[in-house]
Amino acid sequence: MADARELARELGFSRSAWMDLSLLRVYPEVREICAAGRCQRYEHSWSCPPACGSLEHCARRMAAYDRGLLVQTTAQLEDDFDAEGIAAAQTLHKMRFEALARQLRQLQPDCLPLTAGTCTLCRRCTYPERPCRFPGKRLSSMEAYGLLVSEVCQQAGLPYYYGPKTITYSSCILMKEGIHT
Numbered sequence: 572m573a574d575a576r577e578l579a580r581e582l583g584f585s586r587s588a589w590m591d592l593s594l595l596r597v598y599p600e601v602r603e604i605c606a607a608g609r610c611q612r613y614e615h616s617w618s619c620p621p622a623c624g625s626l627e628h629c630a631r632r633m634a635a636y637d638r639g640l641l642v643q644t645t646a647q648l649e650d651d652f653d654a655e656g657i658a659a660a661q662t663l664h665k666m667r668f669e670a671l672a673r674q675l676r677q678l679q680p681d682c683l684p685l686t687a688g689t690c691t692l693c694r695r696c697t698y699p700e701r702p703c704r705f706p707g708k709r710l711s712s713m714e715a716y717g718l719l720v721s722e723v724c725q726q727a728g729l730p731y732y733y734g735p736k737t738i739t740y741s742s743c744i745l746m747k748e749g750i751h752t
């Protein structure tokens with residue numbers, strides 16, 4: 572039996588915590604932020620809205636899982652405007668999460684990893700001209716599924732923000748019974 576939390580620790584995540592999936596809520600307001608186009612991925616990726624499905628579809632999908640593991644990467648910054656430090660922390664977190672998702676998908680192919688930010692597996696997403704290159708590997712974000720990341724952190728007993736001169740990225744992976752602590 573795999574130990575998902577131990578795997579997260581080995582991959583270098585700063586912290587992890589089990590989630591209470593019965594508390595998960597999806598928010599139309601989060602979708603509205605996606606649609607406002609700040610990250611410019613809305614209607615530009617198979618992993619993002621609207622291609623990742625309606626909020627109702629996402630809520631139904633998440634409701635099919637028994638366990639969820641929240642993982643975080645926290646980095647120290649030179650100051651709160653340290654763009655290089657922020658970008659490096661994001662890259663590191665996404666690398667760790669891609670490795671976690673890959674390994675847990677080997678154990679449970681239909682688990683649901685929800686990353687931080689859009690899918691970056693391909694340099695250029697094929698949306699909408701051609702089908703997704705890696706449908707079994709692509710990663711939607713927690714926001715794409717309508718989750719309020721700060722609320723999910725709080726529900727799992729982890730802070731969302733660790734104070735000045737820090738940046739934290741959070742992601743989660745939902746699983747059926749079988750991958751245990």
Ligand code: SF4
Nearest residue numbers: 617690693696703704
């Ligand atoms: S795997 Fe590639 S084609 Fe599929 S959603 Fe991710 S970036 Fe787009």
